[in-house]
Amino acid sequence: MPEFLLPLLEGDEASPFWQGCARGELLVQACEACGRRRMPPRPMCPYCRSTRRRFEPTSGRGTIWSFVVPHPPLLPAYSELAPYNVIVVALDEDPTIRFVGNLVAAPDADINSVDPATIEIGAPVEVVFQPVGDATFPRWVLR
Amino acid sequence: MVSGPLTDRTAIVGIGQTKFGKGVPESELELACMAISAALDDCGIAPSEVDGLASYTMEQNREVDVARSVGLGDITWFSQIGFGGGAGCGVVGQAAMAIVTGQAEIVVAWRARKRAAATSRPWAQIERRVGEQFQWSRPFGLLRPVDEIAMLTRRYMHEYGATRDHLANVAIAARKHANRNPAATMYEKPLTRDDYMNARWISEPLCLFDNCLETDGALAVVITSAARARDLPHPPAYVHAFAQSIPTQHQTMTNYFNDDPLRGPAWVCADKLWATSELRPDDIAVAQLYDAFSPLIILSLEGYGFCKRGEGGPFTDDGAIELGGRLPVNTSGAGMSEAYVHGFNLITEGVRQVRGTSTAQVEGAGNCLVTSGEGVPTSALILRK
Numbered sequence: 001m002p003e004f005l006l007p008l009l010e011g012d013e014a015s016p017f018w019q020g021c022a023r024g025e026l027l028v029q030a031c032e033a034c035g036r037r038r039m040p041p042r043p044m045c046p047y048c049r050s051t052r053r054r055f056e057p058t059s060g061r062g063t064i065w066s067f068v069v070p071h072p073p074l075l076p077a078y079s080e081l082a083p084y085n086v087i088v089v090a091l092d093e094d095p096t097i098r099f100v101g102n103l104v105a106a107p108d109a110d111i112n113s114v115d116p117a118t119i120e121i122g123a124p125v126e127v128v129f130q131p132v133g134d135a136t137f138p139r140w141v142l143r
Numbered sequence: 144m145v146s147g148p149l150t151d152r153t154a155i156v157g158i159g160q161t162k163f164g165k166g167v168p169e170s171e172l173e174l175a176c177m178a179i180s181a182a183l184d185d186c187g188i189a190p191s192e193v194d195g196l197a198s199y200t201m202e203q204n205r206e207v208d209v210a211r212s213v214g215l216g217d218i219t220w221f222s223q224i225g226f227g228g229g230a231g232c233g234v235v236g237q238a239a240m241a242i243v244t245g246q247a248e249i250v251v252a253w254r255a256r257k258r259a260a261a262t263s264r265p266w267a268q269i270e271r272r273v274g275e276q277f278q279w280s281r282p283f284g285l286l287r288p289v290d291e292i293a294m295l296t297r298r299y300m301h302e303y304g305a306t307r308d309h310l311a312n313v314a315i316a317a318r319k320h321a322n323r324n325p326a327a328t329m330y331e332k333p334l335t336r337d338d339y340m341n342a343r344w345i346s347e348p349l350c351l352f353d354n355c356l357e358t359d360g361a362l363a364v365v366i367t368s369a370a371r372a373r374d375l376p377h378p379p380a381y382v383h384a385f386a387q388s389i390p391t392q393h394q395t396m397t398n399y400f401n402d403d404p405l406r407g408p409a410w411v412c413a414d415k416l417w418a419t420s421e422l423r424p425d426d427i428a429v430a431q432l433y434d435a436f437s438p439l440i441i442l443s444l445e446g447y448g449f450c451k452r453g454e455g456g457p458f459t460d461d462g463a464i465e466l467g468g469r470l471p472v473n474t475s476g477a478g479m480s481e482a483y484v485h486g487f488n489l490i491t492e493g494v495r496q497v498r499g500t501s502t503a504q505v506e507g508a509g510n511c512l513v514t515s516g517e518g519v520p521t522s523a524l525i526l527r528k
Contacts, residue, residue: 070287
């Protein structure tokens with residue numbers, strides 16, 4: 001397993017997001033007082049200033065908002081797979097809720113498994129989950 | 144068209160710099176001291192008169208070490224500004240505020256940096272466990288600043304039809320200006336459109352020549368009151384207007400999470416800048432626009448009001464941002480072709496344009512816009528004669 005960078009699975013404002021990934025759920029933080037969603041997570045609701053917050057499920061479906069194809073020099077684990085893609089996905093139900101991730105050819109495929117020349121902004125995608133180290137990462141496949 | 148309490152009340156009176164290079168033997172502290180010493184000599188002010196210090200939060204040299212080394216006097220005001228390349232103009236602007244409010248009379252502002260070695264680059268020093276905003280991008284391989292800005296660039300090209308030719312215009316303009324500047328890293332290295340188009344990718348859609356240089360070096364300026372400035376050897380570069388900005392819901396670099404990610408900090412900074420200036424974009428003779436990456440120039444041309452949204456690409460056509468064009472930009476070669484020292488060389492070049500001493504002098508330039516990093520909390524200055 002290459003040495004990918006990993007998130008903090010406990011003790012961080014966003015740890016419930018990563019715990020959700022481990023269960024196969026793409027979660028987003030929402031305010032318990034006014035109900036509005038926010039991404040990335042933060043301790044106070046920017047709309048009503050409540051600190052009561054939860055993570056709730058999303059559709060896991062969106063479209064590609066943008067993408068890049070990194071080439072070396074990169075950290076070693078990523079350099080081995082370069083060129084690979086990194087995409088930003090806008091959720092179908094709220095296009096201002098966005099996630100950075102990778103487009104993969106199949107749920108268990110590497111981040112360099114899609115020909116970059118075939119990636120298009122606007123393409124519909126859905127989330128899949130891959131174990132990486134002790135974490136589970138959301139990745140995306142075309143739908 | 145209004146004046147504010149800062150308008151033309153202070154001036155940059157001295158500028159200094161070290162040589163720019165890779166793997167230079169001097170420490171960052173020695174480089175800082177050399178640049179500051181040169182800036183003080185440039186304006187003929189004694190170190191003992193300096194009572195204010197301003198720099199970046201990313202500056203590694205502490206005020207006490209700089210002051211003890213250069214032999215500065217009693218310091219009564221010091222300040223640092225955050226967000227890397229967004230800080231530069233803010234450092235000068237806050238120094239101007241300190242002078243106008245009486246907290247200091249002679250302020251030295253500087254940036255010293257050794258980042259030419261690959262291991263010195265911030266992205267190469269990431270811890271394996273990433274938290275805060277980085278956890279949303281870096282685990283997925285969006286590792287470097289160039290990757291983060293490439294993401295916005297791709298979206299920008301998609302929305303507005305900008306092309307690699309537009310990005311090449313930026314790189315080539317900077318290089319042509321650097322080819323006139325003996326202090327520039329790329330002084331003797333021309334850059335053709337073919338060179339650009341055939342360069343290796345760094346993060347598609349950005350290639351090698353869309354990136355700034357990696358440089359060891361330092362620069363410094365001396366700022367004082369307009370009254371004092373008039374008695375010094377060089378024509379003062381008055382701080383005509385100054386602004387900073389953090390737009391609502393902004394996330395630095397990976398600004399992908401709000402309603403309009405392509406409307407970056409430049410827009411808010413520009414609103415404040417023009418609101419406190421007697422000048423309009425059409426009055427600006429020459430601009431030094433922060434250029435860690437070529438697309439930032441195109442976004443800044445829009446943000447600071449030189450053209451409408453989406454028109455920044457075509458604005459660069461036909462040599463418009465080269466010497467002799469509609470708005471010469473980055474006349475020293477700037478970060479892409481002179482030196483990348485977090486944009487502080489844009490400030491010193493702005494001073495040279497106002498003095499009339501640039502190696503790519505815009506004839507009769509009475510003013511210069513200088514900006515700091517777009518895509519991060521930023522700042523801008525208008526300098527004028």
